Each structure stands twice: as structure tokens, then as C-alpha cells.
Amino acid sequence: MAVCSTCGYCSTGCNFTITTSPSGEIKVAPNPDYPVNKGTSCPKGFLHLEPLKANDRATKPLLRNAKGELEQVSWDAALDAFVTNFKMIQKKYGKESVAFLGTGQLPTEELALLGCLGKFGMGLVHGDGNTRQCMATAAKAYKLSFGFDAPPFTYHDYETSDVLIFIGANPVIAHPVMWNRIKKNQQNPQLILIDPRKTETAAKVSRHFPIAPDSLLTLLYGLAHVLIANGWLDEPYIQNTTKGFDAFRQHVAPFTPESVSNKTGLGVQDIFDLAEIIHNGKRVSFWWTMGVNQNFQAVACAQAIINLALMTGNIGRPGTGPNSITGQANAMGSRIFSNTTSIIGGYDFLNRDHRRKVADILGIDAGLIPDRNSMAYDEILKSVQKGDIKGLWIVCTNPFHSWINRSWFEKTMKGLEYLVVQDMYHDTDTAKHADLVLAAAACGEKEGTFINSERRIGVIRKVMDPPGDALSDFEIFKRISQAWGCGDMFSEWSSPAAVFEILKRVSKGQPCDISGIKDFDMIERCGGIQWPCPEGLNDFAQERRLFEDGRYFHDDGKARFCFTDVEQAPERTDEAYPFVLLTGRGTVVQWHTQTRTDKVDTLRKMHPADVYVEISSADAERLGIGQGQWAVVRSRRGEVRARALVGGKVKPGNVFMPMHYFETNELTFPFFDPMSREPSYKYAAVSIRPE
Numbered sequence: 001m002a003v004c005s006t007c008g009y010c011s012t013g014c015n016f017t018i019t020t021s022p023s024g025e026i027k028v029a030p031n032p033d034y035p036v037n038k039g040t041s042c043p044k045g046f047l048h049l050e051p052l053k054a055n056d057r058a059t060k061p062l063l064r065n066a067k068g069e070l071e072q073v074s075w076d077a078a079l080d081a082f083v084t085n086f087k088m089i090q091k092k093y094g095k096e097s098v099a100f101l102g103t104g105q106l107p108t109e110e111l112a113l114l115g116c117l118g119k120f121g122m123g124l125v126h127g128d129g130n131t132r133q134c135m136a137t138a139a140k141a142y143k144l145s146f147g148f149d150a151p152p153f154t155y156h157d158y159e160t161s162d163v164l165i166f167i168g169a170n171p172v173i174a175h176p177v178m179w180n181r182i183k184k185n186q187q188n189p190q191l192i193l194i195d196p197r198k199t200e201t202a203a204k205v206s207r208h209f210p211i212a213p214d215s216l217l218t219l220l221y222g223l224a225h226v227l228i229a230n231g232w233l234d235e236p237y238i239q240n241t242t243k244g245f246d247a248f249r250q251h252v253a254p255f256t257p258e259s260v261s262n263k264t265g266l267g268v269q270d271i272f273d274l275a276e277i278i279h280n281g282k283r284v285s286f287w288w289t290m291g292v293n294q295n296f297q298a299v300a301c302a303q304a305i306i307n308l309a310l311m312t313g314n315i316g317r318p319g320t321g322p323n324s325i326t327g328q329a330n331a332m333g334s335r336i337f338s339n340t341t342s343i344i345g346g347y348d349f350l351n352r353d354h355r356r357k358v359a360d361i362l363g364i365d366a367g368l369i370p371d372r373n374s375m376a377y378d379e380i381l382k383s384v385q386k387g388d389i390k391g392l393w394i395v396c397t398n399p400f401h402s403w404i405n406r407s408w409f410e411k412t413m414k415g416l417e418y419l420v421v422q423d424m425y426h427d428t429d430t431a432k433h434a435d436l437v438l439a440a441a442a443c444g445e446k447e448g449t450f451i452n453s454e455r456r457i458g459v460i461r462k463v464m465d466p467p468g469d470a471l472s473d474f475e476i477f478k479r480i481s482q483a484w485g486c487g488d489m490f491s492e493w494s495s496p497a498a499v500f501e502i503l504k505r506v507s508k509g510q511p512c513d514i515s516g517i518k519d520f521d522m523i524e525r526c527g528g529i530q531w532p533c534p535e536g537l538n539d540f541a542q543e544r545r546l547f548e549d550g551r552y553f554h555d556d557g558k559a560r561f562c563f564t565d566v567e568q569a570p571e572r573t574d575e576a577y578p579f580v581l582l583t584g585r586g587t588v589v590q591w592h593t594q595t596r597t598d599k600v601d602t603l604r605k606m607h608p609a610d611v612y613v614e615i616s617s618a619d620a621e622r623l624g625i626g627q628g629q630w631a632v633v634r635s636r637r638g639e640v641r642a643r644a645l646v647g648g649k650v651k652p653g654n655v656f657m658p659m660h661y662f663e664t665n666e667l668t669f670p671f672f673d674p675m676s677r678e679p680s681y682k683y684a685a686v687s688i689r690p691e
């Protein structure tokens with residue numbers, strides 16, 4: 001038997017043909033016909049079903065017993081504990097005292113069910129997801145500039161662009177198959193990187209601009225300044241399709257190359273060169289990821305990138321665009337259909353007509369839809385600290401490791417009266433602290449759809465049964481709805497395929513319209529389908545790029561120039577903490593908190609076993625830290641040991657630690673972008689010394 005299924009790691013959205021022999025042997029091969037990966041894969045993808053075999057899988061729910069130990073129980077007992085405890089908390093402290101934290105790693109249908117069950121069924125107002133840690137910035141920036149959270153590109157743009165500018169992105173290890181697409185580009189493109197570190201991507205580009213880590217917004221405004229000063233603009237485009245350019249022109253007037261050079265550490269000529277490269281390019285594309293989204297002025301940086309594309313008319317044509325690459329397999333699905341920051345389908349909780357419309361489509365009372373936005377992730381946590389939120393349900397994310405300033409997180413969680421964790425493993429850093437662990441099936445053991453970075457919906461298929469009594473997240477949510485007493489509300493939500501039908505109705509007429517997609521089989525036949533796909537669209541296989549007609553989603557059809565004042569980094573370096581700590585991805589074979597990739601021998605052998613800190617040769621020599629030696633890295637939050645990786649990746653004054661190790665977030669500084677509330681993982685003041 002053979003099925004085609006999409007990889008459950010990154011947002012590239014590669015597809016695999018998975019063959020099961022009569023003896024049960026499973027073979028995984030990248031699908032040669034799939035338009036995303038065209039027969040290629042990264043090492044994680046080839047092995048994406050291996051972590052499912054690990055012996056720490058949660059095979060049954062686990063409930064904390066009188067002795068304080070997690071003990072295996074039946075689903076009936078687990079559901080009873082879930083309902084009894086959360087209802088008791090709600091009775092005592094009010095409905096809003098329970099909240100949920102979801103993910104960008106579940107299929108869209110499961111995310112929609114979680115969001116609607118949580119908010120409409122259980123009466124929760126507050127629910128957010130790990131997408132806040134990752135994509136909130138891009139979502140906010142697109143909404144403000146374009147009127148909807150709509151990344152405009154299609155992967156074909158990698159092949160048709162003649163200038164590709166990567167900003168705060170390391171695609172060679174983080175999006176390796178997207179990087180393969182660039183190799184197919186026949187335009188002999190110029191590849192540019194703006195990143196404080198000399199990363200794996202820096203080694204492959206034509207030109208690397210190693211900026212100071214607190215200077216990205218200044219550089220982006222400086223580039224706009226040079227473009228304006230030289231008249232390197234697409235005036236008709238600005239005139240016809242945008243609003244707010246004159247104010248932006250005034251805003252960037254002080255950002256002279258000299259002042260920008262001081263702040264960024266780049267030469268005046270470098271800044272001029274980069275602006276000239278943008279000007280000379282015929283099809284210029286800008287690609288950004290976490291160096292932007294996790295910046296301390298994150299939304300402002302993303303908007304500044306969008307502005308560069310708008311003012312030079314690099315949008316809506318092949319090979320162009322201000323393009324935010326997503327992170328997790330279904331980050332895009334989470335942004336639109338998780339019912340957290342917007343009502344499913346991209347509607348506004350604050351808009352009465354929107355609430356009515358969605359309520360009608362779902363056949364529920366409009367009064368069940370909260371008329372307030374959820375608190376953001378960090379605000380939910382602060383509410384736990386204050387004692388207002390007492391019950392928390394964490395699904396498919398591992399924040400005891402991944403949240404910024406994790407010791408504070410761990411301490412704060414002690415204030416909860418009940419913590420439920422839903423994970424495929426029973427012993428993650430988060431599950432260990434739960435009162436109740438719900439045993440979940442993994443990608444490969446269930447069905448649904450993911451939406452990748454280019455807005456392409458791909459199908460995941462069930463290849464094997466989950467171990468023991470583990471259930472798909474979908475089935476867990478369904479059983480909770482019944483045990484809670486709101487099962488009737490979800491009677492139509494009988495399977496992922498049935499939910500897809502509901503999402504088609506909800507999305508109809510929205511920018512993310514998917515009503516023209518018949519079913520999962522059609523998605524599979526077409527090699528995935530990008531949104532928008534309204535009813536009546538005939539050419540499904542055609543790649544879709546947004547804004548080709550120059551019309552945006554604001555009521556007047558125009559894009560906005562958005563900008564703000566440049567701020568200082570929220571945590572300052574000083575004599576005691578003289579280094580800037582950057583964090584991010586370490587290798588192609590490590591995924592986040594490593595619950596999955598660390599279970600695969602082949603992958604584990606390909607990355608350093610111990611936590612490490614990259615430091616420049618000059619700093620290491622000065623401080624007497626040798627290659628591979630243990631060093632002590634300290635911030636105002638805590639202190640960790642890490643092996644020194646001495647070399648040329650970071651500049652003097654900066655150090656870097658990968659997020660995959662538990663220690664890293666002991667050090668990070670809890671600042672949140674004021675507009676997106678995304679954590680600023682990319683800037684903290686630390687000291688370092690030999691152990």
C-alpha cells in the first residue's frame with residue numbers, strides 16, 4: 001500500500017510517498033511529482049516517521065496520583081479528571097480562569113476543533129499558541145500593511161528572482177529544501193544576507209552584511225533613505241496602490257548612510273551598495289524569518305521590509321515580494337484557522353457582524369463567540385502569575401524548554417491549580433510537570449491538512465496506528481467535547497474531512513477562501529493547493545501569487561506604509577554583562593526542543609551532544625577559553641555551562657546558543673514586541689568566562 005503524506009516538521013511542506021509492504025515494512029521516499037520538494041528531502045524528512053517508534057511514547061493517559069506520581073489511567077478516568085478539575089476551577093474563579101496554549105504543529109482541522117471547543121464549547125476567552133513565539137510578528141505586519149495576514153509569494157519566486165535578500169534567516173539549515181529551489185534559479189541571481197552571524201547561509205551567498213544585532217530597523221530605514229535620495233522609486237506604483245508614503249519619506253530623512261553606518265557597523269559604501277543592488281534588480285525578493293520576527297522591534301522591522309518592496313514596486317510580479325517564511329509545518333493554518341488571534345477564517349472577534357456570520361455558518365448562538373480578543377501568550381502567563389488563570393491546557397508544544405526566560409516560566413506554572421499537557425511523549429520537559437497527560441497520536445498516525453509557507457494546503461495521511469491507547473488529537477478533542485457536555489455543538493465535526501467542509505464554508509469570500517477545493521483527494525491529486533482557491537477556479541495546479549492586480553485587502557484597496565521610531569535594545573550590555581546573546585537554530589538535524597529528532601540515532605550522531613556557545617576567536621583568546629572547553633554563560637536571569645565553539649561565526653561582542661538545548665532559555669531576556677507580543681529571543685546581555 002502506498003500513500004502520499006506531508007512532512008510534519010518545517011513549513012516547507014515536503015511531500016513523501018510512503019509504502020507499506022505486506023510484512024509491515026515502511027519505506028519513505030520524497031515524492032518526485034510534488035511541486036514543493038520535487039523528489040528531494042532533508043535528513044529529518046526521510047526519517048520523519050522514526051521518532052514515532054520511541055519507547056517514551058505516551059501510550060495511555062497519565063494522571064498524577066495521591067503520591068504525586070504520574071500513573072497510567074483509562075481514557076474515561078482522564079476525561080473525568082479533565083472535566084471535573086477545569087469545571088471546578090471555572091466555578092470557583094470564573095470561566096476565564098482556564099486557558100489553552102496550542103501550536104502550529106497540528107493539522108488545521110485539529111486546530112480549528114481545539115479553538116472552537118475551547119472558546120465556544122468550554123467558554124474560554126483566552127487561548128494562544130506557540131505561533132506567538134514564531135509568526136505573530138509577520139501576521140501583524142501583513143495585517144496592518146495589506147489588510148489581511150497574507151504572505152504574497154509562491155516558491156516559484158525563488159527560481160525567478162534576480163536578487164534575493166535574506167534577512168535574519170538561515171534557510172540553509174532551517175529551510176533546506178526551499179534553499180534547493182534557489183539552486184534551480186536560471187537568472188544567475190544575486191543572493192544577499194543580512195544577519196549578525198556568518199551562518200551556513202552566509203557561506204553560500206554573494207554578499208553578507210553582518211550588522212550589529214540591535215540595528216536592523218536602522219539599516220532598513222537607511223536603505224529606504226538612500227533609495228529615496230537617489231530617486232530609485234517606482235513612483236506610479238506608490239501613487240496608485242499605496243497610502244502614507246510622504247509621511248514615511250519624512251520619517252526616514254534622518255537615516256543618512258553615515259548615521260546608519262555608525263549604528264549598524266557596516267560601511268557607508270556597504271549601505272549604498274545594498275540600496276543600489278535593490279535598485280538595479282529587476283525582480284527583487286525579500287525573505288525574512290526569526291531575525292526579524294523575534295527582533296525587539298519586530299513588527300516595525302517587518303513593516304520596513306514591506307515598505308522597501310512597495311516603494312520599489314517589487315511585489316505582485318514573479319520573483320518579487322516582501323516574503324515571510326513560516327516555521328512550523330502548519331504555522332499558516334494556525335494563523336488563520338486556530339480561533340486564537342482571529343475567529344476561524346480570519347474574522348475579527350471585536351466585529352459583531354463577523355461573530356454573527358461565523359455563528360450562522362457553524363449553527364451556534366453568536367453569544368458564544370467571545371467579543372474580546374484573547375490575551376497574548378505572555379499575558380496569559382502573567383495572568384497565571386497574578387493568580388487569575390488557574391487552569392492551563394497545553395497542546396503540542398513544550399514551553400518548559402522553549403519559552404523565553406524559562407525559569408520564570410517554571411516558577412510561574414507552580415501557581416496553577418491544574419495543568420493538562422497533550423503530547424505524543426509522556427516525559428517532555430512540560431509533560432513532567434502536568435497533573436494530567438493526554439496521550440496523542442503523531443503526524444503519520446492521523447489525517448488532516450497543513451498549510452505551508454507559500455499558502456499551499458497539503459494532506460497528511462495515516463500510515464500506522466498510534467501506540468497503545470494513544471488517540472489522535474482530533475479524537476481527544478471530540479471526546480472532551482462529549483465529556484464536557486457540549487458534544488452536540490460539534491456533531492457535524494465528525495472527522496477531519498468533515499471539518500474541512502466547515503472550513504470551506506467559513507473561508508468563503510475571505511482572502512483565504514478554500515471553498516473551491518473539493519476534498520483531501522483533490523488536494524493530493526493537484527500536488528497541494530494554494531489559497532485563495534474560490535469556487536469556480538479551474539486551474540488548480542497554477543501557482544498563485546497575491547496582489548498581481550495591485551489591490552490590497554484594506555477597504556480602499558491600498559497598501560499602507562507603516563513605520564515607527566527606532567528604540568534602544570531593551571536590555572543593555574554593560575561591564576558585568578558585556579556580550580549580546582543571539583539564539584536560534586543549530587543544525588539541520590535538530591528540531592526545536594528535540595523531543596522528536598533526539599530519538600533518531602542517525603540524526604543524533606550528526607549534531608553536538610552537549611550544549612554549546614559560539615564565541616569569536618578574539619574574545620575566546622582574550623578570556624582564555626579554549627575550543628571545546630566548558631564555559632560559564634551568565635545573564636541577569638541565570639547561569640549555565642556550555643562548551644565553547646570558538647570560530648568565525650559570531651563577531652566579537654556577540655555569542656550564539658542554539659535553542660535546541662534546555663539551557664539556552666535560562667538566559668534569554670523576556671521582552672515582547674509591543675505590537676505582536678512575540679518574544680525577543682534574539683537579544684540578551686550575558687557574560688562568559690572559562691569554567
Ligand SMILES: Nc1nc2c(c(=O)[nH]1)N[C@H]1C(S)=C(S)[C@@H](COP(=O)(O)OP(=O)(O)OC[C@H]3O[C@@H](n4cnc5c(=O)[nH]c(N)nc54)[C@H](O)[C@@H]3O)O[C@H]1N2
Pocket residue numbers: 010011134167168169170171173174175194195196197199211212213214215216289290291292295326327328582583584585586587588589590591592682
Ligand atoms: N533544522 C531545523 N529547521 C527548522 C527549525 C528547527 O528547529 N530546526 N524550526 C523551524 C521554525 S519553527 C522556524 S520559526 C524556522 C526559523 O528559521 P530561521 O529564522 O532561519 O532560524 P533562526 O536560527 O531562529 O534565526 C535566523 C537568524 O536570525 C539571526 N539574527 C539574530 N538577530 C538578528 C538581528 O538583529 N538581525 C538580523 N538581521 N538577524 C538576526 C540569527 O543570527 C540567525 O542566523 O526554522 C524552521 N526550520
Ligand SMILES: Nc1nc2c(c(=O)[nH]1)N[C@H]1C(S)=C(S)[C@@H](COP(=O)(O)OP(=O)(O)OC[C@H]3O[C@@H](n4cnc5c(=O)[nH]c(N)nc54)[C@H](O)[C@@H]3O)O[C@H]1N2
Pocket residue numbers: 103105106130133134290327328395396397398399401402403404422423424425428440441442443473583584585591592593594595596658659664665668681
Ligand atoms: N531561545 C530561543 N527559544 C525559542 C526560539 C529561538 O529561536 N530561540 N524559537 C521559538 C520558535 S520560532 C518556536 S516555533 C518554538 C518551538 O517550541 P515548541 O513548540 O515548544 O517546540 P517543539 O519541540 O516543537 O514542541 C512540540 C511538542 O509537541 C509534541 N508533539 C509533536 N507532534 C505532536 C502531535 O501530533 N500531537 C501532540 N499533542 N503533540 C505533538 C512534541 O513531542 C513536543 O513536545 O520555540 C521558540 N523558542
Ligand code: SF4
Pocket residue numbers: 007008009010011012013014037041042043044045046175176177178
Ligand atoms: S525541509 Fe522541512 S518539510 Fe522538507 S523534509 Fe525537511 S523538515 Fe520536512
Ligand SMILES: [Mo]
Pocket residue numbers: 133134135327328
Ligand atoms: Mo518557529
